[in-house]
Amino acid sequence: MTIDATDRRIIAATQGGLPLVPEPYAQIAEDLGIEEAALCTRLRAMQDRGVIRRIAVAPNHYALGMTxxxxxxxxxxxxxxxxxxxxxxxxxxxxxxxxxxxxxxxxxxxxxxxxxxxxxxxxxxxxxxxxxxxxxxxxxxxxxxxxxxxxxxxxxxxxxxx
Missing domain, CATH: 3.30.70.920 (Lrp/AsnC effector binding domain/regulation of amino acid metabolism (RAM) domain)
Incomplete structure (x- = not known):
């Protein structure tokens, strides 16, 4: 399973987390110079192919009082x-x-x-x-x-x- 240069750039841009802005996908797309719809389509396709498993919140349970x-x-x-x-x-x-x-x-x-x-x-x-x-x-x-x-x-x- 391979990924192209654009998919690699998307992974690199999102692997540290999504930006904490009202429209994070729009911000990532703008940063990468692609359309937001294209970004979302590529993320879904990578999930469908098993390149990425999921996009999810990874909370710090300790900071949330779950000690x-x-x-x-x-x-x-x-x-x-x-x-x-x-x-x-x-x-x-x-x-x-x-x-x-x-x-x-x-x-x-x-x-x-x-x-x-x-x-x-x-x-x-x-x-x-x-x-x-x-x-x-x-x-x-x-x-x-x-x-x-x-x-x-x-x-x-x-x-x-x-």
């Missing part, structure tokens, strides 16, 4: 993980969830869900809600609490010179 953040891990019946994982991922307090292979015998968990809250008690209440949603399809669980922010950026293109 108790935990990656909950679940040992979910393989026959139901797609169905239940989608339900967990749709919860408003889960920022992201995904399926991963188990690493037996030490790591029996195959469903991961990041839970955000303003206290550990709040996160534990939310984790109990997930446990109830998973019901008897869940055979085990744990949670790993964040102690600091490790990464808040996506992929960065290097310049051709670098």
């Amino acid at each position: 108790a953040n935990g990656m909950s891990v679940w040992d979910v019946d393989d026959a139901r993980i797609a169905e239940l994982g989608a339900k967990v991922g749709a919860l408003e307090y889960v920022s992201h969830s995904y399926e991963r292979p188990r690493a037996l015998p030490d790591w029996p968990y195959n469903l991961f869900a990041m839970i955000h809250g303003s206290s550990r008690e709040e996160v534990e209440e939310k984790r109990a809600q997930i446990a109830a949603l998973l019901g008897d399809a869940c055979r085990g669980r744990d949670i790993l609490y964040s102690t600091r922010i490790l990464k808040k950026t996506g992929l960065r293109l290097r310049s051709k010179e670098g």
Whole structure:
């Protein structure tokens, strides 16, 4: 999968975030010397081709008062993980969830869900809600609490010179 020079310029212009202006796509298009409609068409096409996965907000949960953040891990019946994982991922307090292979015998968990809250008690209440949603399809669980922010950026293109 390749991208042309214009797509590369669009990625470079957006990889650090969208400008905080009323019309961010218009601003990016102007900066790049292309029409806003062309910019949006190219972004959609890159998503459709899998070049970019999504355009999304990556909030700093700590700055928003969500200082108790935990990656909950679940040992979910393989026959139901797609169905239940989608339900967990749709919860408003889960920022992201995904399926991963188990690493037996030490790591029996195959469903991961990041839970955000303003206290550990709040996160534990939310984790109990997930446990109830998973019901008897869940055979085990744990949670790993964040102690600091490790990464808040996506992929960065290097310049051709670098």
